[in-house]
Amino acid sequence: xxxxxxxxxxxxxxxxxxxxxxxxxxxxxxxxxxxxxxxxxxxxxxxxxxxxxxxxxxxxxxxxxxxxxxxxxxxxxxxxxxxxxxxxxxxxxxx
Amino acid sequence: xxxxxxxxxxxxxxxxxxxxxxxxxxxxxxxxxxxxxxxxxxxxxxxxxxxxxxxxxxxxxxxxxxxxxxxxxxxxxxxxxxxxxxxxxxxxxxx
Numbered sequence: 689x690x691x692x693x694x695x696x697x698x699x700x701x702x703x704x705x706x707x708x709x710x711x712x713x714x715x716x717x718x719x720x721x722x723x724x725x726x727x728x729x730x731x732x733x734x735x736x737x738x739x740x741x742x743x744x745x746x747x748x749x750x751x752x753x754x755x756x757x758x759x760x761x762x763x764x765x766x767x768x769x770x771x772x773x774x775x776x777x778x779x780x781x782x783x
Numbered sequence: 784x785x786x787x788x789x790x791x792x793x794x795x796x797x798x799x800x801x802x803x804x805x806x807x808x809x810x811x812x813x814x815x816x817x818x819x820x821x822x823x824x825x826x827x828x829x830x831x832x833x834x835x836x837x838x839x840x841x842x843x844x845x846x847x848x849x850x851x852x853x854x855x856x857x858x859x860x861x862x863x864x865x866x867x868x869x870x871x872x873x874x875x876x877x878x
Binding site for chain 1: 841852860865870
């Protein structure tokens with residue numbers, strides 16, 4: 689999994705049936721201190737995350753196991769919303 | 784998933800048996816602001832995407848989780864035609 693910050697979303701009406709009802713959120717991968725690291729990707733959301741939330745994302749085939757349908761053709765799913773890290777870091781200031 | 788623009792079609796009569804009947808499109812990956820990233824992918828089209836359309840595609844083993852790509856030698860499949868793309872509160876793309 690990797691740490692990320694939700695920075696936006698995508699809408700699509702024409703899509704595969706398995707994506708019906710799934711929110712598609714832009715996630716910017718971040719380092720432990722909150723600074724961006726790598727290219728943003730689009731992830732399915734399983735946690736009702738919103739823009740600005742720090743999250744962690746499960747990717748590749750395992751991404752489907754964070755969704756009710758384990759055969760969903762997703763390669764990235766938000767698996768959790770980060771409340772805080774221990775020991776706390778300057779990630780707190782990057783809220 | 785990654786964002787991409789459809790930039791062409793692959794025509795190949797001599798190919799893996801398992802790919803017969805699959806529509807193969809050439810995708811140019813885009814970042815969250817629709818800037819090209821210089822990465823190209825050949826993906827199976829599962830949603831009827833056309834030339835120049837902005838799409839989302841799934842990569843890796845997850846790409847085999849659609850009815851069209853089941854048990855096929857496919858690691859990239861188009862899963863949606865994008866209607867809109869929003870970063871923060873700015874709509875950066877509207878179909």
